[in-house]
Amino acid sequence: MAHPKTIALFPEASYGAALNCVGIAQELRRLGARPVFICHPGFSGVFAEYGFAEYQLGESGPAQTTDWNDFISRHQDAFRQSPFEQLTTYVGPTWDAIVETAIGVEEPLRQLLARLKPDAIVLDNVVMFPAIATAGVPWIRVVSCAETEIPDPLVPPYLSGLGGTPDAEWKTFSATYEKVTAASHKRFSAFLAECGLKPPPAPLFLDASPDLNLLLAPEIIRHRRAAPLDPERFIFLDGCVRHETPYQAPRFASHNDAELVLTSFGSLGAMDVDMLRRMIDVFASLPYRFLVNAGHWRDEYVQVPDNVFIDSWFPQPSVVEQSSLFIHHGGNNSFCEALYYGVPSLVLPYCWDGHDNARRAEETGVGKRLDRYDWAPDELSDVINGLLSDRAMQARLKENARKMQAFAGATRAAEAILKVTG
Template identity: 25%
Template sequence: MANVQPPKKKLQILFHAMDGTGHLNACVGMAEALIKRGHSVLFLVNAAFKGQFSKYGFEELTLERAKKEGEDKGKGKGGNGPSEEQVNPVKAFAKMILKSGMLNDKTPLERVKEMAEKRAKGDDKDQEFIKSLYESTVDFNPQIKRAIEERKPDLFILDHFLIPPCLPESGVPWLYLFSGNPIAIYGSKDLPPFTTGYPTDSDRALWDEFLSYKNSMGDSFHKYQQKLYEHFGYEATEEDFPKKDGGIFPQCKYGYVYGYPKELDYQDLIPIPEKFIGMDAFCRETKPAEPFKLPEGFAKEGEKLIFFSLGSMGSVDVELVKRVTSILSSKTPYKTIVSKGPLADEYELPERCWGEGFLPQTQILPLVDLVITHGGNNTVTETFSFGKPQIVLPLFGDQYDNAQRLTEKGFGRRLETYKFKDQELVDAVEALINDQKLKERLEAAAKRIAADRSKEVACMKIEAVAEKYAK
């Protein structure tokens, strides 16, 4: 049992995250724990997400995007109302991913190699993502600066690829909350490169080959961070940028916050630095006013259930969702709950499958016996916290790393998302959903997580950072 002590002081904490469901949900989970300890939390959020945090009891301050050329107030291009990016940034970003061609059967090495070759030819379309983050940060930075000046926070928590220049300029201590697989922020040469999904004991020549292409990508993040500092006249030092050896995530001298279960974390391979504040999962806990209920008659008592989610980004690949649900419906005896994602209204589910665009994941996980997921960090860690086995169909980013770690630790199975045969999925479902020894291991892990109260312990460490650097 963890030795949790009450806070010495009530803190004022500001949160700011980039526009992505995974980023925002991780911050919600962290903020819930801090509020339970009596601290005040203010979310600085894109105006398009207005109300998404107040429903959990959080105070919000909305950040407005500047009008684009040719747009009137309250109107999008051509005067036909707000643009989709303004109204639903998650859906707009998901569509951008679909349009970009990111969702394909290429390996991480093939993708990064192709990207490097295109850049060598002057094609920088892959930089659209970081460019869009730069543009939104240009809009938001003055508003964040004003919030810092008015609220005078004790601490700022950031989950973003770019640092708003007003943050280091303010002198307020801040922590970098990372809502992905921690390989990315450890920066250890004794771990496979981030996003490769390579086994931890794989040939290091593969690691070097990947990095020879990947390092050039870090230059883009460094370039736009530099451009951001110059735009606002902030004189940056080396520690205000990602690491030079291809790093894409900000450095933070105060520390990092991340969520990853001890059973999956990498302490068996590297020492975890003291400034890294870890917990088993950010796992959201606040229950909505109306508890989740399955449709009447969908599942009978004692029936085994599957939960299938490719996340808000991955679920835009409607053909993949259709294929997986078709196999589950026609070739397994189990019923499946499906998180359909932002394009939910564009397709129907087959028999013995039910779902909606967005579902309260943490309320569904206790009801099911198996989870099929894209491997997003929140889904992986939340599922693990509830003691459920996982089949992972990674699509991009750290999803490959999560899929591999679950597989090599014996808590799940990784399939090749666009190459698996129908029977491979069926076999994986039957193997995991009926593995009693695995069920016992996962239940033991879930009990350990509940007893350790790692999120509360992390709060104590966060409070210590604020105390150490208090003005």
């Protein structure tokens, strides 16, 4: 009997990428493969919880890996800025840290891959790792961020939050992005050249895989492109939702028959306790049930309204499936899960591709966008009421959900990965 194929999945140090890869790995396992996870420091246990083997990376040399929780905490003030302002205060420093991490883990990664001897490597990241390109097996790029990560003249600049059609604002943002990432790109290019690889053109840090590229972007929010992506190498998954444990909503002190609203800004966005408290004050005045993800800051909330339940974690897909509205930060997993279950999104972005997804939600009529901080209580109340009463939007989203679920993106991803292994 042939041994099962070993597929090494290497997501970036974020829960969005990690949990997206879990969905793919679940299907790989179901199809008889042996998925294993390579994880950055701080992510031990995330994948084991779903029954997968984990291999944690160390670091070597003068470069050090980044403590991303500490990094976000130090740059939290940037979340009050516009996407353009964030280029210098957040995006530039983030690329510096990403490059530092990539260099720091190169040798441990090379050694680990030599031990694992995978049949293929799945990379869900925004940067190349030479050890992967030179491992001698197919590697698969997963774009679990917004589709804007793959540039095109008709697609708005990555991380800009811009929409509409190409104009001077697009050009200004793109030029400034290239300028603020130039030093990181120069350093990274030199590193790749030392490893015998051709660097991608500025301002890109990762080329398309020659084997297979998987994009989450569902058709309902997809951009038209001047140069359509080659369907032989680029496969759109229409979302990629993991299987989670069933969730039984708690009994509230009031409003138990009311519609359910989930509020979650991800593991990092939950640190914004003051902003969440402001939102909870508004929730208390509305005739709905609210679940609020407080992450590690659960104990910061002492007085909680009768129609609000706060916890440190929820099995998100299982909760979204039961919800009538999802309030989130525009993370691609959250956005795709809302679409997968036919739930409107209210997006309050604070960084990275959340800006792009917030704009796209409004442009395509699948939700609304609200500034993360600059809102009045009546404004938040009105937009929640409006989304929960918009029957036309809800009907359109439910029809789209049926299509996405029938498409089975996670299964298609697993099948495509196994196909490239030969």
